[in-house]
Amino acid sequence: AESSSSRRRYNLLRPASQQASGLAGVDDDERTGATHAGSNAMKGVAGMVASNASLRVVSAAVVALLTFTLYDASLFSYHPVCMSLAYVLFMTEAVRTAISFRGKLGGEERVRSISRHMYVNVAAVLLAIAGFVAIYKNKIRLGKQHFQSYHARIGLFVFVSTLAVAAGGFLSFKKMGLINFFAEKLHPTIKRGHRAAGVVTYFFAVLVVELGLLTGAVTKHGMAFRLALQVGTAVVAAIVAFRAFFDFGSSRAQGYTADLQVA
Numbered sequence: 340a341e342s343s344s345s346r347r348r349y350n351l352l353r354p355a356s357q358q359a360s361g362l363a364g365v366d367d368d369e370r371t372g373a374t375h376a377g378s379n380a381m382k383g384v385a386g387m388v389a390s391n392a393s394l395r396v397v398s399a400a401v402v403a404l405l406t407f408t409l410y411d412a413s414l415f416s417y418h419p420v421c422m423s424l425a426y427v428l429f430m431t432e433a434v435r436t437a438i439s440f441r442g443k444l445g446g447e448e449r450v451r452s453i454s455r456h457m458y459v460n461v462a463a464v465l466l467a468i469a470g471f472v473a474i475y476k477n478k479i480r481l482g483k484q485h486f487q488s489y490h491a492r493i494g495l496f497v498f499v500s501t502l503a504v505a506a507g508g509f510l511s512f513k514k515m516g517l518i519n520f521f522a523e524k525l526h527p528t529i530k531r532g533h534r535a536a537g538v539v540t541y542f543f544a545v546l547v548v549e550l551g552l553l554t555g556a557v558t559k560h561g562m563a564f565r566l567a568l569q570v571g572t573a574v575v576a577a578i579v580a581f582r583a584f585f586d587f588g589s590s591r592a593q594g595y596t597a598d599l600q601v602a
Contacts, residue, residue: 387439390578390581390582391435393578394431394435394575394578394579394582395432397571397574397575397578398427398428398431398432398571398575399428400571401423401427401568401571401572401575402423402424402427402428404564404567404568404571405419405420405423405568406420406423406424408560408564409556409557409560414473414476414477414480415473415474415477415556417469417470417473418470418471418473418474418477419470419551419556419557420470421466421467421469421470421473422466422467422470422548422551423548424466425462425463425464425466425467425470426463426467426497426541426544426545426547426548427548427572427575429459429460429462429463429466430459430460430463430501430541430544431541431575431579432459433456433459433460433463434537434538434541434579434583435579435582436452436455436456436459437456437534437537438579438582438583439452440452440453440456450514453512453514454514456508457508457509457512460505460508461505463501464501464502464505467498467501471498488550488554489550490547490550490551490553490554493543493546493547493550494547494550494551496543497540497543497544497547500536500539500540500543501540501544503536504533504536504537504540507529507532507533507536507537508533508537510529510533511526511529511530511532511533513526538583541579542576542580545572545573545575545576548572549569549572549573552565552568552569552572553565
């Protein structure tokens with residue numbers, strides 16, 4: 340296909356009466372392309388706004404329903420409440436924030452977005468620690484062995500991985516200054532490693548949540564309650580997966596370029 344510039348040069352060799360119509364055609368093509376680009380951009384923005392709203396509403400609804408039903412001020416009840424807050428609500432928001440700043444190529448806006456990502460993740464980590472301590476102490480109180488089920492074993496992996504990913508986040512954030520202890524050529528690798536480990540940890544956390552919803556503490560409240568939580572958690576994970584792997588626009592490619600920027 341001819342470029343607009345080559346078509347203009349070709350028009351100079353044509354009669355004047357044809358040049359005007361030819362250039363008009365070029366302008367029409369450019370206007371049409373700009374219109375399509377603007378339309379696609381608007382659709383992308385609308386899609387992101389809709390998915391962000393859906394994600395927040397569903398994740399908050401899951402946590403609210405679980406908390407309202409399971410919390411009874413017992414030591415055990417702090418475990419599902421804190422863990423759902425940590426992973427279904429706060430870590431989901433942290434992942435969403437991380438996805439949103441992939442398209443920001445540097446500057447204060449990107450730094451603010453990464454700072455928000457960090458603060459939300461800190462809240463998630465603190466809640467995860469509280470949830471872990473609650474279930475660990477409750478097992479001791481009841482004289483039960485630790486880490487016997489798939490829920491507990493995979494949960495332990497997720498908990499340790501969460502701490503490691505959080506540490507990697509502090510390391511990879513240039514504003515913190517820690518990454519400067521490493522050669523600059525390693526910085527993109529460190530950032531990609533943090534991002535990949537975060538995604539793996541998040542989706543394993545979703546698996547652990549789903550396994551936890553199959554335990555007696557949840558099933559005793561009825562099938563409708565269990566299914567509502569299972570479906571809600573699955574919807575949250577599906578939206579995050581879509582945003583992470585099939586996001587709107589070209590923010591993925593731009594985000595890799597941003598690894599080299601100030602943040």
